[in-house]
Amino acid sequence: MFDVEKIIRQNILNLKPYSSARDEFKGEASVFLDANENSFGSPVSLPLGEGLNRYPDPFQLELKRKISSIKGVPVQNTFLGNGSDEAIDLLFRIFCEPKVNKVIICPPTYGMYEVSANINDVGVIKINLLPNFELDVERVLEVSPIGGDLEGAKLLFICSPNNPTANSFHADDVELLIQKFPGIVVIDEAYINFSKQKSAIRFLTEYENMVVLQTFSKAWGLAALRLGMAFASQSIIDYMNKVKPPYNINQATQQLAMEALNNIEWVNEHIRETITERANLEEKLKQNPFVEKIYPSDANFILVKVKDAQATYNYLVSLGIIVRDRSKVSLCEGCLRITVGTESENRALLNALKKFQA
Numbered sequence: 001m002f003d004v005e006k007i008i009r010q011n012i013l014n015l016k017p018y019s020s021a022r023d024e025f026k027g028e029a030s031v032f033l034d035a036n037e038n039s040f041g042s043p044v045s046l047p048l049g050e051g052l053n054r055y056p057d058p059f060q061l062e063l064k065r066k067i068s069s070i071k072g073v074p075v076q077n078t079f080l081g082n083g084s085d086e087a088i089d090l091l092f093r094i095f096c097e098p099k100v101n102k103v104i105i106c107p108p109t110y111g112m113y114e115v116s117a118n119i120n121d122v123g124v125i126k127i128n129l130l131p132n133f134e135l136d137v138e139r140v141l142e143v144s145p146i147g148g149d150l151e152g153a154k155l156l157f158i159c160s161p162n163n164p165t166a167n168s169f170h171a172d173d174v175e176l177l178i179q180k181f182p183g184i185v186v187i188d189e190a191y192i193n194f195s196k197q198k199s200a201i202r203f204l205t206e207y208e209n210m211v212v213l214q215t216f217s218k219a220w221g222l223a224a225l226r227l228g229m230a231f232a233s234q235s236i237i238d239y240m241n242k243v244k245p246p247y248n249i250n251q252a253t254q255q256l257a258m259e260a261l262n263n264i265e266w267v268n269e270h271i272r273e274t275i276t277e278r279a280n281l282e283e284k285l286k287q288n289p290f291v292e293k294i295y296p297s298d299a300n301f302i303l304v305k306v307k308d309a310q311a312t313y314n315y316l317v318s319l320g321i322i323v324r325d326r327s328k329v330s331l332c333e334g335c336l337r338i339t340v341g342t343e344s345e346n347r348a349l350l351n352a353l354k355k356f357q358a
């Protein structure tokens with residue numbers, strides 16, 4: 001059995017977490033004079049009329065129960081962060097000793113893993129994806145300190161579907177890495193709702209050395225709320241809760257996310273629409289001779305290789321159409337990353353590209 005405490009930093013094992021007023025008294029009461037809040041109210045209120053003068057639930061229990069009813073993951077295996085980016089940063093702080101431990105990432109991939117590693121002074125081992133954008137499982141396991149003292153890599157980040165390549169990795173590769181990697185495997189599923197693959201959440205009951213990240217920023221359409229989810233063994237979640245700032249998810253976010261979770265139909269309808277629009281966009285882009293390659297997408301964006309990425313990017317910007325230039329990223333030379341837009345946004349993009357090519 002995987003013993004997570006063996007790889008947690010000593011200062012985190014010893015940490016006595018901050019105890020907030022809302023931790024110390026949780027029951028019903030009529031007069032709250034324990035948290036130095038403003039007893040007179042607040043100058044603005046939430047859409048349902050609730051004031052904002054009280055600190056929010058530090059562990060977001062009502063929201064987690066609702067998420068649990070949809071995802072089927074128990075509340076004690078769920079962490080909520082100020083975006084997945086907070087969960088990424090916390091994992092570095094919990095597991096990686098600055099200047100000592102390392103992380104393995106598989107570029108080209110989401111840029112925050114490396115930025116978070118740099119902020120935390122954690123060395124980065126890069127094992128590039130293979131030219132077909134699949135995981136180089138052999139190389140990852142070669143550099144993993146099997147049976148060692150884990151002075152090497154304690155964390156391995158896998159992003160599936162991967163940003164910016166848009167593909168999902170083979171489930172067998174991902175499971176093999178979870179089985180063989182001696183540290184924690186973090187599977188970032190920010191784009192899972194657009195994918196044909198099943199979530200790695202299904203491995204959680206079997207493996208204790210993994211964390212699945214999901215977010216409300218993509219399919220749920222709530223990027224501005226900043227709400228990310230991490231699912232893992234209870235011991236990992238307990239350490240994440242111990243290290244996080246006491247009130248990391250604000251009351252407006254907790255309440256609005258609850259409302260969103262009651263409107264799952266909106267989300268499902270727009271996932272279907274995104275997938276239809278993705279297929280249309282792929283089809284039309286294929287007809288443009290300026291487009292050299294369209295990589296298969298399992299996400300809400302497409303990676304497209306064009307004849308002159310920078311000139312295309314600049315031309316689109318001049319028309320007020322912004323895509324992401326990924327042409328300087330290794331293995332993505334000549335590529336633009338295009339988010340799937342609404343039908344009219346996609347039409348505007350396609351018309352512009354047709355004119356540019358002409």
Ligand SMILES: Cc1ncc(COP(=O)(O)O)c(C=O)c1O
Binds near residue numbers: 085188190214215
């Ligand atoms: C793979 C991946 N993970 C995480 C995030 C960030 O998620 P959040 O908005 O929840 O911080 C992004 C954002 O683009 C992403 O592409």
